[in-house]
Amino acid sequence: MAGRFEKVVRIGRGTFGEAWLVTSKCSGRKYVIKEVRVEEMAEEDVEKTKTEATILARCKHSSIIRYKEFFMLTDPKTMCLVMEYADGGDLSIRVKDAKKKGDFLPESSILHWFVQIIFAVQYLHRNNILHRDLKTQNIFLTKTNLVKVGDFGIARFLRNKQDLATTAIGTPYYLSPEICQRRPYNYKSDMWAVGCVLYEMCALRHPFDAENFEDLILKILRGSYRPLQS
Numbered sequence: 001m002a003g004r005f006e007k008v009v010r011i012g013r014g015t016f017g018e019a020w021l022v023t024s025k026c027s028g029r030k031y032v033i034k035e036v037r038v039e040e041m042a043e044e045d046v047e048k049t050k051t052e053a054t055i056l057a058r059c060k061h062s063s064i065i066r067y068k069e070f071f072m073l074t075d076p077k078t079m080c081l082v083m084e085y086a087d088g089g090d091l092s093i094r095v096k097d098a099k100k101k102g103d104f105l106p107e108s109s110i111l112h113w114f115v116q117i118i119f120a121v122q123y124l125h126r127n128n129i130l131h132r133d134l135k136t137q138n139i140f141l142t143k144t145n146l147v148k149v150g151d152f153g154i155a156r157f158l159r160n161k162q163d164l165a166t167t168a169i170g171t172p173y174y175l176s177p178e179i180c181q182r183r184p185y186n187y188k189s190d191m192w193a194v195g196c197v198l199y200e201m202c203a204l205r206h207p208f209d210a211e212n213f214e215d216l217i218l219k220i221l222r223g224s225y226r227p228l229q230s
Contacts, residue, residue, distance in 0.1 A: 003025075004025055005023065006022060006025055007020050007021075008021045008030070009021050017034065019034045019035070020032065020033050021085060022082075030085045034080070036079045037076055037078050038077045038078060046079075048154065050079075051155065052081065052155065053067070053081050055129055055157070056081070059123070059124070062146070063116045063117070063119055063146070064120050064148065064149050065086065065148045065150035066083065067084075068082040068084070069082045070082070086140035086148040086150070088140070088142045088143045090137055091140075091197070091200075091201065092137045094136075094201075099205075105202075110198070113139075113141075113145070113147050114198055117197065121134070128158045129155055129156075129157060130187060130189075130190060132156065133154050134149070134193035134194055135173070135197065137151075138150055172216055173206045174193040174197070175189075175217075175220060176189035176192035177192075177220055180217045196208070203226070207226075208220050208224070
């Protein structure tokens with residue numbers, strides 16, 4: 001770990017690597033290091049990781065996970081992305097806990113988080129960044145209830161406000177109609193996902209749900225969801 005960080009616990013695992021909670025030996029501060037084994041990856045996936053590092057390095061916003069540094073390990077060849085640690089878990093945990101207790105999230109908490117999410121997404125879009133995977137699992141929290149939008153693994157830059165993306169990508173529950181139809185899309189698809197997150201915080205369930213992918217797509221295209229309770 002470049003001799004400067006000590007691993008505490010593994011907090012995530014993916015196809016090509018792992019995410020670790022670490023402690024800086026110099027400052028004692030906690031960070032997250034995302035390790036990606038480059039030798040096992042296709043060139044396209046390597047580029048995605050580089051894009052994630054570039055986007056995080058450019059983002060300077062209080063509601064977006066802060067980038068610290070990037071370095072390489074040689075044996076095995078591994079890309080390491082060091083970033084801010086949000087010590088309050090993520091929104092999906094809050095939703096699951098509330099559902100387990102049989103109680104709704106406080107309206108004041110929902111509004112507090114939602115405003116921060118909107119400001120973070122507004123910042124991304126003003127800087128021509130399309131997140132493409134906004135969901136409760138990627139919206140992290142601190143213990144003081146500050147929002148930190150993270151996981152830019154499939155984000156991309158748009159050249160301008162009129163530019164469109166074409167790759168059908170993202171988490172199914174949060175896909176916009178245009179992505180479901182494999183049409184070009186832009187920032188509006190991120191905003192659709194934000195709307196799905198807001199609904200999930202209020203209802204403790206996804207707005208669009210089905211037993212299989214095909215039925216889920218049909219529900220999204222038809223706008224078929226249960227209205228929120230008043």
